[in-house]
Amino acid sequence: MTRFLPFLAWLPLLRNRATLRTDVLAGLTGAIVVLPQGVAFATLAGMPPAYGLYSAMVPCVIAALFGSSRVMVTGPANAISLTVLAIMAPLAPPESPRYVELVITLAFMVGCWQLLLALVRAGRLINYVSHTVIVGF
Numbered sequence: 155m156t157r158f159l160p161f162l163a164w165l166p167l168l169r170n171r172a173t174l175r176t177d178v179l180a181g182l183t184g185a186i187v188v189l190p191q192g193v194a195f196a197t198l199a200g201m202p203p204a205y206g207l208y209s210a211m212v213p214c215v216i217a218a219l220f221g222s223s224r225v226m227v228t229g230p231a232n233a234i235s236l237t238v239l240a241i242m243a244p245l246a247p248p249e250s251p252r253y254v255e256l257v258i259t260l261a262f263m264v265g266c267w268q269l270l271l272a273l274v275r276a277g278r279l280i281n282y283v284s285h286t287v288i289v290g291f
Contacts, residue, residue: 184227195231
């Protein structure tokens with residue numbers, strides 16, 4: 155069951171008060187940093203700022219419940235924001251309803267590809283990337 159719901163494996167660790175306290179403190183610290191950052195990255199991507207709040211909260215909850223590690227960091231990134239703007243700006247004016255529709259479609263398509271890659275266990279390919287490159291990234 156923990157294969158499909160990984161949080162069941164680390165949930166018992168939260169019975170320890172010290173672990174729970176540090177996890178709550180880390181979550182609050184992360185939220186203080188990521189929420190304004192999400193708004194900034196949404197603006198950078200040409201999206202309305204409210205979508206930055208969604209992009210800062212929803213993936214973090216999903217990663218917390220279904221991610222492979224309870225200490226993994228998840229959130230929006232500036233490189234992705236710039237890439238989205240570069241791809242979508244020629245197709246529609248930023249912050250227009252059509253632009254938002256295109257970006258949501260792009261996000262859905264990327265999610266489908268990620269799910270497909272997970273199902274074929276493509277994560278194994280990371281073993282061929284040197285540790286130095288991973289640490290640098």
